[in-house]
Amino acid sequence: MGKKFMVKFYSYLREKYSSHSGGEEVIIIDNDGDYTIEDLKKQYDFIPGEIGCVILNKQMAEDDAIIQDGNLVEIFPFFGGG
Amino acid sequence: MNSGKGCNGKGYNGQYLIVDLAQKESHILKLEDSFYRQFGGGAGAAIKLLLDGMDPAADPLGPDNMLVFSCGLLTGTGSPCSPRYVICAKSPLTGGMAKSEAGGWWGPALKSAGFDGIVVKGRAEHPVYLWIKDGRAEIRDAGHLWGRVTGEVQQILPGELGDPRARILQIGPAGENLVRYACICNELSHFNGRGGLGAVMGAKNLKAVAVSGARQVEVFDREKVREAARWAAREFKNHPLSWGLHRTGTAIGMEAFNAAGSLPTNNWHLAAFEQANDIGSEKLEEEVVVSKGGCHGCPIRCKRIVEGKAAGLETDRIYGGPEYESLAALGSNCGIGSLHLLVKANELCNKYTLDTISTGMTISFAMDCFERGIINEADTGGLCLNFGNEDVILPLIEQIAFRRGFGGILAEGSATAASVFGGGAEECLLEVKGQELPLHDPRTKTGVGLQYAVSPFGADHWFAQHDTLFTKADAPGFIGAAPLGMAEPVPATDLSLKKVRLIYYTSLLTSIYDCLGICVFGAVSRGLLPLPLIIDIVNGATGWNTNLWELMKVGERAVNMARVFNRRAGLTRRDDRLPSRFFTPLKGGPLDGTSALVPAEFEKALDLYYQMSGCDLNSGAPSDAKLSELDLGWLTEKNNAGE
Numbered sequence: 001m002g003k004k005f006m007v008k009f010y011s012y013l014r015e016k017y018s019s020h021s022g023g024e025e026v027i028i029i030d031n032d033g034d035y036t037i038e039d040l041k042k043q044y045d046f047i048p049g050e051i052g053c054v055i056l057n058k059q060m061a062e063d064d065a066i067i068q069d070g071n072l073v074e075i076f077p078f079f080g081g082g
Numbered sequence: 083m084n085s086g087k088g089c090n091g092k093g094y095n096g097q098y099l100i101v102d103l104a105q106k107e108s109h110i111l112k113l114e115d116s117f118y119r120q121f122g123g124g125a126g127a128a129i130k131l132l133l134d135g136m137d138p139a140a141d142p143l144g145p146d147n148m149l150v151f152s153c154g155l156l157t158g159t160g161s162p163c164s165p166r167y168v169i170c171a172k173s174p175l176t177g178g179m180a181k182s183e184a185g186g187w188w189g190p191a192l193k194s195a196g197f198d199g200i201v202v203k204g205r206a207e208h209p210v211y212l213w214i215k216d217g218r219a220e221i222r223d224a225g226h227l228w229g230r231v232t233g234e235v236q237q238i239l240p241g242e243l244g245d246p247r248a249r250i251l252q253i254g255p256a257g258e259n260l261v262r263y264a265c266i267c268n269e270l271s272h273f274n275g276r277g278g279l280g281a282v283m284g285a286k287n288l289k290a291v292a293v294s295g296a297r298q299v300e301v302f303d304r305e306k307v308r309e310a311a312r313w314a315a316r317e318f319k320n321h322p323l324s325w326g327l328h329r330t331g332t333a334i335g336m337e338a339f340n341a342a343g344s345l346p347t348n349n350w351h352l353a354a355f356e357q358a359n360d361i362g363s364e365k366l367e368e369e370v371v372v373s374k375g376g377c378h379g380c381p382i383r384c385k386r387i388v389e390g391k392a393a394g395l396e397t398d399r400i401y402g403g404p405e406y407e408s409l410a411a412l413g414s415n416c417g418i419g420s421l422h423l424l425v426k427a428n429e430l431c432n433k434y435t436l437d438t439i440s441t442g443m444t445i446s447f448a449m450d451c452f453e454r455g456i457i458n459e460a461d462t463g464g465l466c467l468n469f470g471n472e473d474v475i476l477p478l479i480e481q482i483a484f485r486r487g488f489g490g491i492l493a494e495g496s497a498t499a500a501s502v503f504g505g506g507a508e509e510c511l512l513e514v515k516g517q518e519l520p521l522h523d524p525r526t527k528t529g530v531g532l533q534y535a536v537s538p539f540g541a542d543h544w545f546a547q548h549d550t551l552f553t554k555a556d557a558p559g560f561i562g563a564a565p566l567g568m569a570e571p572v573p574a575t576d577l578s579l580k581k582v583r584l585i586y587y588t589s590l591l592t593s594i595y596d597c598l599g600i601c602v603f604g605a606v607s608r609g610l611l612p613l614p615l616i617i618d619i620v621n622g623a624t625g626w627n628t629n630l631w632e633l634m635k636v637g638e639r640a641v642n643m644a645r646v647f648n649r650r651a652g653l654t655r656r657d658d659r660l661p662s663r664f665f666t667p668l669k670g671g672p673l674d675g676t677s678a679l680v681p682a683e684f685e686k687a688l689d690l691y692y693q694m695s696g697c698d699l700n701s702g703a704p705s706d707a708k709l710s711e712l713d714l715g716w717l718t719e720k721n722n723a724g725e
Contacts (some may be wrong), residue, residue, distance in 0.1 A: 012329035048556035050322035053342040060672045079338040
């Protein structure tokens with residue numbers, strides 16, 4: 001069965017990690033096992049410190065959060081004060 | 083103290099200009115190498131000179147307050163990311179020490195003109211400005227400039243002086259009218275924003291300080307400094323935080339904090355704003371940004387220059403563009419979701435020299451009072467101050483800057499306005515020591531809450547570094563801070579001794595930057611310059627053989643001198659507190675119903691902070707032992723006399 005979900009990148013992450021101008025990528029995972037935010041981060045090979053918050057279906061998501069079929073993952077760049 | 087190879091006098095000029103406006107005279111204060119090694123420059127030097135020269139009990143808007151402009155040790159030396167100078171005085175907003183930094187080109191120009199800083203005493207009989215060029219200073223009449231907005235003065239002065247290279251620092255009408263959170267600007271788009279320093283300048287009848295210098299600041303090892311600058315110019319593109327600032331500026335905070343559920347909205351009643359994306363970095367870029375702006379010697383160029391073209395809300399690019407803090411203070415926190423209105427509001431604040439944080443926060447405070455029925459239209463001159471009412475923002479900014487009508491009350495700051503309003507208005511306040519909060523929620527970054535409370539300068543979001551930089555072992559901020567001795571990451575909402583230590587150590591680190599003139603965006607933990615390189619740069623500029631230990635003591639000295647100043651001004655630990663709002667859960671957004679701070683835990687953290695920093699638990703002032711350890715024994719006896 002696998003799973004299919006959408007990843008939406010914000011700001012300058014869009015130009016770096018998305019092939020679409022809107023920054024939205026559809027991800028298809030072929031196996032049925034758990035697929036977490038950490039797995040997604042590894043897949044994209046982000047530079048450490050580059051990512052700020054990750055939102056999974058409008059809720060804050062930690063690295064161990066499991067992504068389900070049909071979910072929306074929103075990824076924001078780090079912002080640390082200014 | 084290690085005296086290095088005896089190469090005194092490099093990297094700095096060894097002199098401050100002392101100006102007495104009442105006596106219409108100036109002279110030069112010569113300073114030894116030991117002064118710079120002990121106090122660094124910048125904030126350390128400024129606070130030392132204030133303690134030497136004024137009574138902290140003085141009226142902040144009276145002639146006995148002193149105003150010190152002080153370049154960082156590295157400012158103007160060609161060092162990367164080091165454009166800053168600080169301004170210090172007694173604050174008309176907090177009653178304690180005011181310290182505010184700015185970048186741009188004014189500081190480096192002052193250094194090139196032959197001075198490390200300027201100490202302004204007394205009050206001029208009539209409006210004046212200072213003209214400093216190549217080691218000479220002149221007090222000039224400013225009658226023709228008084229009442230003018232910043233853009234006009236910027237246009238007039240270089241021509242009048244016959245020097246197109248003159249860099250202009252000035253106040254607008256808000257400073258002249260003694261608005262207690264008036265700021266000071268240089269070159270129209272760089273601001274010493276906090277603490278009401280513009281009002282101090284206005285109270286002295288000092289409209290502007292124009293500087294010009296042709297001399298290159300002498301450094302010990304020019305090639306070493308240049309190599310560091312070349313390294314920064316190459317590497318900022320590979321540093322995720324510096325590159326992020328370059329690409330989006332600070333406005334990305336609007337979208338990021340909204341997504342994270344920590345965006346101050348409607349006077350902090352809510353933590354998410356439906357229209358956040360309408361006023362964030364992407365819309366800004368799409369609709370009004372015309373170019374990037376930056377500072378002397380910094381490759382990051384984090385600023386955004388905007389030009390609004392909406393009918394009736396046109397803005398001029400000469401005034402720069404809004405940062406995150408301005409967009410949140412005047413925008414989400416007032417319930418305002420119109421980007422073009424905010425761009426105009428930001429321009430007005432810049433024209434009049436109003437601190438956008440305090441202005442927005444004071445307006446949102448008044449809106450809160452209005453919504454609760456504490457004040458009504460009879461009090462506001464007919465203005466309906468409901469959250470989201472776009473019609474009131476620009477009129478209120480005008481009223482505040484010129485102290486007209488209801489704006490005259492708001493010009494005193496939110497804390498004073500609350501006492502005027504009565505009726506429970508203090509429950510709507512979000513300030514520390516009278517200074518309105520920057521737009522970072524302590525419930526999601528507990529260390530920011532701690533620094534708001536313990537900062538001697540009132541609520542300040544760069545008294546120390548931010549929690550989120552240290553939450554992961556592979557984060558560049560955490561790795562970069564390793565030389566400080568922080569062994570493990572600390573969660574953003576932790577309030578244990580690990581967090582207290584993090585804030586204590588990084589408060590000293592940030593204080594070093596304020597003494598050296600380094601921008602917090604350019605160095606560890608928020609930016610790319612690593613600590614070993616910073617030490618190399620200091621040694622390259624000065625010829626010293628310094629190290630992190632000695633620099634940490636420089637930073638620590640500055641913080642503790644500010645605490646002594648505050649103690650003498652009458653502030654105590656009771657002033658180191660957080661608004662009650664933060665002990666209630668967040669509302670709205672993904673963290674809805676969570677994250678309330680626990681009063682007992684916060685007090686415990688405060689206790690620990692004082693103990694770690696060698697301060698008295700009751701007064702919050704540094705102990706005699708701490709002062710002696712820092713070679714500040716000259717403060718001990720007077721400190722005791724103030725008990």
